Amino acid sequence: MLDYVVIGGAQAGLSMAYHLKQMDKKFIVIDGEKEIGASWLNRWDSLKLFTPTEYNHLPGLKFDAPKGHYPTKVEVSNYFKNYVSEFKIPVQLDTLVTSVRKNENGFYVTYKGGEIETKNVIIATGPFHIPYTPPCHTKLSESVLQMHSNFYKNESQLQNGDALVVGGGDSGYQILNELSKDGNRTVYFSGNTNVKSLPQQFLGKTLWWWFTLIGFLSYSKYSWIGKKINSSIQPVIGTDVKEILSRKNVIVQGRTKDALKTDIIFENKTISTIKNIVWATGYRPNFNWIEGLELDGDGYPKNYRGVSNIDGLYFIGLPWMFTRGSATLGGVSKDASYLADIISKKQE
Known part of the structure; x- marks a missing residue:
């Protein structure tokens, strides 16, 4: 019988593991991937963080890179691996959880080939679960190459x-930039063109320095300002949207409405010359494998700062779990510290 099972071995899970280690709890971190950091390594090759090094530290260990550096996905993965090694965090990889159910003593965490019994469970699987692709993609001919941004590499x-x-989010604009920058391919774009584009540097300071100064990432989702930020269109950071959309080989279309064989039907036009589609259309949450869990209207667990409706079941790393920074590499530490305090007080 373990004290805790942490499901998910990226920034959220590792942050909680650090605190559990400090509290001398008997626990294990399990992850469905074959290596620590795989959730980052699986993204596209040119991916870099929007946040500079000094804002990416997990509790207890600084990100080993120069100040002002924007880490690559490989550097993030290596940082996670070093983190596990530094704090001797017990990790069990290649363990995809299929169900979590409560019993009279705690929980059964079931995975293919086994089951773990634990008093408490911390879900740290992050916000990206099921890649979402609009239903019309099934109507397209096999001659049109389609992939979700989750599977795009280069x-x-x-x-x-x-x-x-x-x-038209960060992923969409970064991939649009990559596909159109050499000018050799016509690239159509279907997404929001009214998003604000924010530079990574402003008046000699990083954008995150300004965000920290004004408290942009720290407003509670329950506050008036937090609600306003959460309901507004999120800006694209570090990508010059206007410059990309002004390129001669980038053609902006309206909303993608439907498709049929090689025809893609937009709001004002139908185009039949498109040979490749990258769907940067986001993800849908999936928590159906947790028995008895209450979900909100968006499919995320009902909770207050990670404490769910089920005694002994906690969450970390959800989008806007408490603030705008809750699901970010640098922002998850505050939520982990809060949850660790809750856990510690519960055991008193």
């Missing part, structure tokens, strides 16, 4: 011919 995956990027 332009070499695409076949010759025109491309379409659907989705």
Whole structure:
């Protein structure tokens, strides 16, 4: 019988593991991937953090990179591996959890090939679960290469011919930038063009220095300002949206409405020359494997700062769990510290 099972071995899970280690709890971190940091390594090759080094520290260990440096996905993965080694965190990889259910003594955490019994469970699986692709993608011909941004690595995956990027968030604009920057391919774009683009540097300071100064990442989701930020369109950081959209080989279309074979139907036009589509259309949460859990209207667990409706079941790393920074590499530490205090007081 363990004291805790932490499900998820990225920044949220490792932050909680640090505190459990300090409290001398008997625990294990389990993750469905084959190596620590895989959730980052699986993203596209050119991915870099929006936040500079000094804002990416997990509790107890600084990110080993120069101040002002924007780490690559490989550097993040290596940092996680060093973190596990530094604090001798017990990790069990290649362990995909299929169910969590409560019993009279605690919980059964079931995975393919085994089951773990524990008094408490901390869910740290992050905000990205099921890649979402609009239903019309099933109507397209097999001659059109389609992939979700979750599976996009680099332009070499695409076949010759025109491309379409659907989705106007950070991922969509970064991939649009990569596919169109050499000017050799016509790239259509279907997404919000009214988003604000914020530079990574402003008046000699990083954007995150300014965010910290004004408290942008620290406003509670229950506050008036927090609610306003949460309901507004999130800015694209570090990518010059106007410059990308002004390129001659980038053609902006309206919303993608439907598709049929090789025809892609936009709001004002139908185009049949597109050979590649990258769907940067986000993710849907999946917590159906946790028995008895109450979900909100967006499919996320009902909780207050990580404490769920089920005694002994906690969450960490959810989007806007308490603040805008709750799901970020640098922001998760505050939530982990709070949850550790709750756990500690409960044991008194």
